[in-house]
Amino acid sequence: MITLTTVPPEPVTRSPKAEQTRQNIVDxxxxxxxxxxxxxxxxxxxADEAGVSIGNAYYYFSSKEHLIQAFYDRMARDVATExxxxxxxxxxFAERLSGVLQTxxxxxxxxxxxxxxxxxxxxxxxxxxxxxxxxxxxARDDAIQMFRKVMDGSSIKLNPGLRAAMPELxxxxxxxxxxxxxxxxxxxxxxxRTLIDKAVPLVDxxxxxxxxxxxxxxxxxxxxxxxxxxx
Amino acid sequence: MITLTTVPPEPVTRSPKAEQTRQNIVDxxxxxxxxxxxxxxxxxxxADEAGVSIGNAYYYFSSKEHLIQAFYDRMARDVATExxxxxxxxxxFAERLSGVLQTxxxxxxxxxxxxxxxxxxxxxxxxxxxxxxxxxxxARDDAIQMFRKVMDGSSIKLNPGLRAAMPELxxxxxxxxxxxxxxxxxxxxxxxRTLIDKAVPLVDxxxxxxxxxxxxxxxxxxxxxxxxxxx
DNA sequence: ACCGAGTTTTGAACAGGTTCAAACCTTTGG
DNA sequence: CCAAAGGTTTGAACCTGTTCAAAACTCGGT
Numbered sequence: 001m002i003t004l005t006t007v008p009p010e011p012v013t014r015s016p017k018a019e020q021t022r023q024n025i026v027d028x029x030x031x032x033x034x035x036x037x038x039x040x041x042x043x044x045x046x047a048d049e050a051g052v053s054i055g056n057a058y059y060y061f062s063s064k065e066h067l068i069q070a071f072y073d074r075m076a077r078d079v080a081t082e083x084x085x086x087x088x089x090x091x092x093f094a095e096r097l098s099g100v101l102q103t104x105x106x107x108x109x110x111x112x113x114x115x116x117x118x119x120x121x122x123x124x125x126x127x128x129x130x131x132x133x134x135x136x137x138x139a140r141d142d143a144i145q146m147f148r149k150v151m152d153g154s155s156i157k158l159n160p161g162l163r164a165a166m167p168e169l170x171x172x173x174x175x176x177x178x179x180x181x182x183x184x185x186x187x188x189x190x191x192x193r194t195l196i197d198k199a200v201p202l203v204d205x206x207x208x209x210x211x212x213x214x215x216x217x218x219x220x221x222x223x224x225x226x227x228x229x230x231x
Numbered sequence: 232m233i234t235l236t237t238v239p240p241e242p243v244t245r246s247p248k249a250e251q252t253r254q255n256i257v258d259x260x261x262x263x264x265x266x267x268x269x270x271x272x273x274x275x276x277x278a279d280e281a282g283v284s285i286g287n288a289y290y291y292f293s294s295k296e297h298l299i300q301a302f303y304d305r306m307a308r309d310v311a312t313e314x315x316x317x318x319x320x321x322x323x324f325a326e327r328l329s330g331v332l333q334t335x336x337x338x339x340x341x342x343x344x345x346x347x348x349x350x351x352x353x354x355x356x357x358x359x360x361x362x363x364x365x366x367x368x369x370a371r372d373d374a375i376q377m378f379r380k381v382m383d384g385s386s387i388k389l390n391p392g393l394r395a396a397m398p399e400l401x402x403x404x405x406x407x408x409x410x411x412x413x414x415x416x417x418x419x420x421x422x423x424r425t426l427i428d429k430a431v432p433l434v435d436x437x438x439x440x441x442x443x444x445x446x447x448x449x450x451x452x453x454x455x456x457x458x459x460x461x462x
Numbered sequence: 463a464c465c466g467a468g469t470t471t472t473g474a475a476c477a478g479g480t481t482c483a484a485a486c487c488t489t490t491g492g
Numbered sequence: 493c494c495a496a497a498g499g500t501t502t503g504a505a506c507c508t509g510t511t512c513a514a515a516a517c518t519c520g521g522t
Contacts (some may be wrong), residue, residue, distance in 0.1 A: 055482080058479065116356040120480055123354030125347040125414050132414055145503045167474085183356050183363055191460055198456040199520070205449060214443075218436060223431040229422055246518080248472070284472045291470095295509065309522085444494060463522100470517070476510080486501070492494090 022060045023170065025050045029067045034110075038068075038117050067117045071111065076139070079107045083146060093154035093207075097170065098200040101152055101177055105192055108181065112189060119182045131175060144171045159210035161223050168209075168226075173203065247443040253291045256281045257301045269299070270348040296360055299349055303360075310338045314377060324385035324438075328401065331381055332408055336423055339412070343420060348415045360416060362406060375402045389439035392454045397438075399457075404434065 028050035032041040042120045045066055084173050086099035108115070121129045128135035145171035151163065158166075177199075182190045210219045245253070259281035263272040274295055278288045292298050317330035339346070353360035362371060372428065378401035390396075412423045441450045 006302040015499080017488095021500085044478075045479085054480085055503065058480065059500065062480095102361055119356075120351050124351040125416070127351070130414075183361075185356070194494050195456070198452070198459065202449065202452055202456065208448075209445075212445075214440075218433065218440075221429070221433055225426070225433065228425055228429065244471080252470085274510085275508075286473065287508085293510095322521095328470050459508070465520105465522085467520095469516085470515105472515075473512100474522080475512090478509095479507085481506070482502105482504095484502085486499105488497100488499075490495100492496105 018060075021052065021056070024092060025052065025057055025060055026070045030071055033114060038114055056204045065117060065121050068114050068123075071114070072118060075107060075111060079104055080142075080146070083105060087149055087153055089201035093152060094148070094200050094204040096150045096154055096194055097203065098196055100146065101174065101196045101200070102193065104174070104177075105181060105189060105196065109189060111179070112184075114210070115182050140171070143174070147171050147174070156207065157211065159216060159219050162207070162210050162219050165223055165226060173199075241453065252287070252302055254284065255282065256291055257298060257305075260298045261302050264299075264302075264349075265345060266421070267344060269352070273448050279390060294359075296349075296352055298435045299352070299360060300312065300366070303370075306338060306342070306374070310335050311373070313338060318380055318384055322385060324381070324387035325431050325435040327381045328434065329387055329427055332405065333424065335405070335408075335421060336412060336427070340420065342417075347361065347413055357364055370416070371402070378402050378405070387435070387438065388442065389438045390447060390450050393438070393450050396454055396457060404430075 025040040025046065029041070029046045030051060032046055035041075043054055043057060046067075050057070054162045061070070083100045083104045086103055087096060090096045090099050107164075118129075121127055122131065124130065127133065130136065131140060144167045150170060151166050162169075177192065177196060181189055181197055184192045186192075209215050256277065260272070260277045263277055263280060266272075274285055274288060277298075278285045281288070294299070308331045313334045317334055318327055321327045321330055349360075352358055355361065356363070358364065359366035361367065375398045379398040381401060382397050408423065408427060411426055412420055415423045417423075440446050442454070
C-alpha cells in the first residue's frame, strides 16, 4: 500500500445513507482544505458547507486530523494501482525501484501541503498512525510485499543474506524518502524527485557490490545489526 | 549542541529580574510537563503555578512550543559539556563518535518518557521545533560543529571529498539515532545503545573503504547527490 | 522630584477544536 | 402497528492557545 500508514479496515457496518454523509464530509473538507489551506479551514466551515452540524462531523471523524487520514487511505489505493502497472512494465531493478518511488511522489503530490499535519500525528510513537505501530502492521506488510515484488521481478544478483532483507530495507528507504518529501519545500517537490533519481542508481550499484569478498563482511555485520534490533 | 533543535541566541538585553521571571516560567513549565505531559499542561496552569499572568508568559515565550525550545537548549548545554570531555579523552574516530552519541543518549534518558509526547510537535515541518527549521539553524550548526571536532581530533583517513562532508553526514546519523531513540520502547533504551555500539564500527569500516578505487566513484556520486539536494 | 521612553505585567476577549446530553430517526422483534 | 434498541443529528457549552490595549513599573536625564 506504500503509504505513511493506514487505518485498519473499518469494522463498523454502516447504512448507505450514513456512508454517503461520511463521504460528503470528506469531500467537502478536502475541497475546502485545498482552497484555503488546512489551518484556515475551520470545522464549522466544513460542517456548514457539507450541510451538517459540527457534532455530526465529529460523529464520523473523531478529529480534524482524522479527516486527513481518510484522505490518505484514498491515496494509498491509488498508489497501489499505479505502482502495479509500473511493475508489469519494467524488468530492471533500478527501474522498478525508482518507478515505485516516483509513483508514490506523483500520486502524493497534490496532498503535500497536508502531509505535515498528518505526519505530525503519525510521528507520535504511541499513535496508531505511526508506521511502526501494531495497527499499521497490515499496511506495512503490504508495502513490504510490494518491495518484495520489486526484487523478485528483477534479475539483479546480490549477496544472498542481503537479498532476503532487501524488501524491508527498501521499505525503510521508502520511509526515508517520505520523510524527505514531507520536509521538501521545493517547487513541486523537485528535490525529492532528484533524490530518487540519483539515489536509486547508487543503491543499485552498492547492492551489486555486496557480493565482493571485501564488502561481504560488512554486509554480514549490517545484517546482524538489523537482526539484533528486531524486537 | 547535539539536540533535536534550539532557538538562536536571544539578542535582547534583559534585566536580571526579567531573566529570573523567564527562568521561573521555564522551570515551572518543565515541572508540569514532566508531571502531566505536554498536551495536558495548559498555559494557564503554567502561568498560575509560576505566579505570573498568561499574558506575561506570552511576553517571554511566543508560544507553548517555544517553552520546549528553552528546555532543549538547556539539555543541549549539558550534552555539549559532557561530550567535550569525551573528545578530550578519546583519539580514535570510532570511540569519539560513539562517545558523543552515547553521551547524548545518557543525558537524554530522563526525558525519554515525555520526549515522544512533544516529538510530534517537532515533527511538523513548519514547526520552529523541527530540526530543519530556520529557528533551529544555530543549534544545528553547533551540533555539526561538534561532529567536525569528532573528525578533526581523529587521524582516520578517508576520501577527501567525503571528509569535508562528514560533519553534516554524522549529524544526519545522529538525527537517525534520535529518531530511533524516540521510538525505542526497550528498557533503558537498550536497543538504541545496541544500535550505536554496532553501527559505529560499521560506519568506521565503511568510511575507511571510501579510498578504494572501486568505491571511490560511488562516494563521488553520493557527494554529488548530497550537493544537489542543498537548497 | 519629575518626565518620558522604554520595559514588563495584566486579564478580558477571541478563535477554533472538541464534547455531550438531549432529540430525532430507523430498524427490528413481537 | 408498537415499542425498544440502536444509530444519527443537533448546537450550545467548554477548553485552551493566543492576542491586545491598557496599566504598572523602571530608570536615565533634567
